[in-house]
Amino acid sequence: MIVAGCDVGSLTAKAVIMNGSILGYAVIKAKSKPEESAAEVMNKALEKAGLKMEDISYCVGTGYGRSKIPFVNLTMSEIACHGKGAQWIMPSVRTVIDIGGQDCKAMRLDKDGNILKFSTNDKCAAGTGRFLEVMAKLLGVSLDELGTISENAKDPLSLSSTCTVWVQAEVIHHLNSKKPVEDIAAAINRAMAIRVGILAKQVSAEKDICMSGGVAKNKGVVSHLEKVLGVKIKKLKYDPQIVGAIGAAIIAGEKAKGGNMS
Amino acid sequence: MIVAGCDVGSLTAKTVIMKNNEILAAQVVRAKSHPEESAREVMDKALEQAGLVIDEIAFCVGTGYGRTSIPFAKMVESEIACHGRGAQWQMPSVRMVIDIGGQDAKAIRLDDKGNVIRYVYNDKCASGTGRFLEVMADALNIDLTEMGAVSLTSQNPISISNQCVIFAETEIVSLVNEGKDIADIVSGLHNALAHRVAALAKGIELQEDIVMTGGVAKNVGMFTALEKALGKKIKNIGRDPQINGAIGAAIFAAERLRN
Numbered sequence: 001m002i003v004a005g006c007d008v009g010s011l012t013a014k015a016v017i018m019n020g021s022i023l024g025y026a027v028i029k030a031k032s033k034p035e036e037s038a039a040e041v042m043n044k045a046l047e048k049a050g051l052k053m054e055d056i057s058y059c060v061g062t063g064y065g066r067s068k069i070p071f072v073n074l075t076m077s078e079i080a081c082h083g084k085g086a087q088w089i090m091p092s093v094r095t096v097i098d099i100g101g102q103d104c105k106a107m108r109l110d111k112d113g114n115i116l117k118f119s120t121n122d123k124c125a126a127g128t129g130r131f132l133e134v135m136a137k138l139l140g141v142s143l144d145e146l147g148t149i150s151e152n153a154k155d156p157l158s159l160s161s162t163c164t165v166w167v168q169a170e171v172i173h174h175l176n177s178k179k180p181v182e183d184i185a186a187a188i189n190r191a192m193a194i195r196v197g198i199l200a201k202q203v204s205a206e207k208d209i210c211m212s213g214g215v216a217k218n219k220g221v222v223s224h225l226e227k228v229l230g231v232k233i234k235k236l237k238y239d240p241q242i243v244g245a246i247g248a249a250i251i252a253g254e255k256a257k258g259g260n261m262s
Numbered sequence: 263m264i265v266a267g268c269d270v271g272s273l274t275a276k277t278v279i280m281k282n283n284e285i286l287a288a289q290v291v292r293a294k295s296h297p298e299e300s301a302r303e304v305m306d307k308a309l310e311q312a313g314l315v316i317d318e319i320a321f322c323v324g325t326g327y328g329r330t331s332i333p334f335a336k337m338v339e340s341e342i343a344c345h346g347r348g349a350q351w352q353m354p355s356v357r358m359v360i361d362i363g364g365q366d367a368k369a370i371r372l373d374d375k376g377n378v379i380r381y382v383y384n385d386k387c388a389s390g391t392g393r394f395l396e397v398m399a400d401a402l403n404i405d406l407t408e409m410g411a412v413s414l415t416s417q418n419p420i421s422i423s424n425q426c427v428i429f430a431e432t433e434i435v436s437l438v439n440e441g442k443d444i445a446d447i448v449s450g451l452h453n454a455l456a457h458r459v460a461a462l463a464k465g466i467e468l469q470e471d472i473v474m475t476g477g478v479a480k481n482v483g484m485f486t487a488l489e490k491a492l493g494k495k496i497k498n499i500g501r502d503p504q505i506n507g508a509i510g511a512a513i514f515a516a517e518r519l520r521n
Contacts, residue, residue: 102429124387125428134428164428165388165397166365 001256002051003058005248006038006072007081008065011101011129012214013037015045016245017056018253024049027241034065042071058256060248076251078244079107079118085247086210087113089236095205097196097225097233098243099215101129106199108206113247119202125164127195129215134164135188138171139181146185147218153186167191185220193224200229208234216240263519266308266319267511268301268335269344270328273364273392274477275300277308278508279319280516287312288505297328305334321519323511327365339514341507342370342381348510349473350376352499357469360488360496361506362459362478364392369463376510380466388427390458392478397427398451401434402444409448413483416449430454452487460491471497479503 002023007014009030015038016025026044031037038061046052053071061072062081069075078098086096087109098105103122107115125131136146150156157174161167167188174184192215200209211233215221217240226233236243264286269276272293279287289307293300301324309316316334324335325344332338341361349359350372359370366385373379384390388397399406420442424430430451437447455478474496478484480503489496499506 123425125426130428161386163386163388164426165393166386 001057001253002055003249003252003256004042004045004056005081005245005250005252006042006059006061006069007063007078007242007245007248008034008038008061008069009063009100012241013041013063013065014242014245015041016242016249017045017049017051018246018249022238022246023051025239025242025245027239034068035070037065038069038071058252060252060255062244062248073252074255076248079105079115079120081244081247081251082212083107083109083115083247084113084250085243085245086212086236088246088250089238089243090208090210090234092208093210093234094207095200095203095209096243097200097205097209097211099129099196099211099213101133101214104128104196104199106203106205108203117203119199121199126162126167127192127199129213131164131167131192132188132215132218132221134168135171138168138175139184141181141185143218146188147220149182150185150189150220151223153182154180155183156186156190157183159187159191162191162195189218189220190224192221193228196225197228205229205231207231210234210236212236212240212243214241263320263516264314264318265512265515265519266305266322267344267508267513267515268305268322268324268332269326269341269507269511270297270301270324270332271326271363274504275304275326275328276505276508277304278505278512279308279312279314280512283516285509288502288508290502290504297331298333300328301332301334321515323515323518325507325511337514337518339511342368342378344507344510344514345475346370346372346378346510347376347513348506348508349475349499351509351513352501352506353471353473353497355471356473356497358463358472359475359506360459360463360472361475362392362484363476364396367391367459367462369459369466371466371469382462382465384462389425389430390455390462392476394427394430394455395451395478395481397431398434401431402438402447404444407480409452410481410483412445413449413452414445416443416445418446419449419453420446422450422454425454425458449483449487452481452483453491456484456487456491459488463492468492468494470494473497473499475499475503475506477504
């Protein structure tokens with residue numbers, strides 16, 4: 001049975017096609033309309049799998065734009081999908097930390113990937129992907145570089161504010177004082193990890209811990225978060241951005257098998 | 263006896279010179295990169311306005327964010343205390359001061375002598391401070407000082423759903439792209455900021471009379487938006503609302519000399 005998961009977020013859209021294993025997947029930058037993003041990313045994933053839309057027997061939609069995806073049979077919360085997706089990839093996972101473009105979530109799971117507890121922040125840009133985006137732009141580096149350059153920090157600086165707006169002012173001050181970019185980048189990643197760590201502690205994060213979402217690719221944030229939590233974060237073997245879409249596809253598989261085509 | 267108050271804030275510096283309980287001079291300048299420079303510049307301007315030299319100032323009290331860097335201040339006082347004293351001197355019936363600055367917002371409850379009974383402030387989150395409007399004025403490509411006037415023609419203020427400055431900025435850009443009326447957007451922004459500040463003030467129980475101080479108080483749109491959010495009238499303090507803290511500092515200077 002071929003199923004699909006489609007996760008339309010604020011900055012990217014992802015689609016995964018599965019048949020017990022992953023047949024194809026795609027990640028694209030989001031368009032202005034979620035329905036357009038959904039159609040494009042699904043077509044790309046189908047192309048990679050060498051399939052057509054008619055071959056998909058069940059599709060679950062998730063993410064910020066899930067209600068606008070035209071071809072889904074069911075929509076599910078991002079929280080539920082991230083839990084299922086992470087558990088499928090790594091059965092030992094008990095905590096998932098997902099950092100998206102404009103939110104951050106921490107979820108604690110049981111051994112079947114069901115959610116026991118979760119905590120989310122989508123009110124304040126600090127601690128979300130947006131914080132890093134703003135800071136990378138200020139430093140004139142890409143988001144990827146922000147993660148790697150901070151590893152070369154000799155004398156990491158610290159930031160006294162939490163608010164993205166005030167941190168911007170602090171970073172400008174450091175730049176004007178000719179502080180090394182690596183040292184500033186380290187301070188930014190550390191500040192990010194502290195905010196995310198608060199959410200993780202709210203759900204009493206337990207081992208194994210994994211990260212999903214684009215920010216999981218930022219080595220600087222991951223290593224600082226390991227320090228904050230005092231535990232190693234396990235690396236998932238798939239692109240951390242498609243965890244939600246995988247989870248949606250897993251749920252699609254369960255629904256298709258159960259014959260519940262509602 | 264001539265005294266002075268010097269209030270060096272994050273965005274502006276203010277000086278007030280007083281003699282026998284009357285204001286001789288009051289000046290406001292944009293802050294320089296060093297608070298010390300700002301203090302000297304604004305004091306020089308005020309001295310010039312009063313036709314005095316620095317040696318004629320018997321006592322000067324410093325306040326504000328940069329108060330420890332003011333070279334000629336003989337004493338420093340907190341902004342909270344100075345705002346209380348300044349407001350009470352300007353309007354003896356005042357029992358609550360709501361001060362919205364460039365990087366913070368405060369609500370202060372006073373007794374009948376201008377002493378601070380309780381206060382609350384926010385300097386952690388830019389939303390709820392003057393910076394919120396500054397960022398949005400930039401995003402709308404209008405002057406901060408025009409916002410009040412622009413908002414007056416609004417028929418249907420738009421409700422802004424994001425609280426965070428960063429997220430609200432994106433929201434504003436898409437509202438502009440959707441072709442929404444600028445007056446309705448600006449009016450919505452005033453309501454959003456007023457709502458945040460009112461929540462802060464309500465935390466220490468509203469008391470009348472209420473005055474509004476700080477640069478944001480010059481914005482007529484904010485004035486009415488805050489009245490609506492508080493459900494109470496705000497009294498107009500009469501003088502430039504930005505110099506209230508410096509007035510309070512000068513009053514402290516005079517009290518200090520008397521004792």
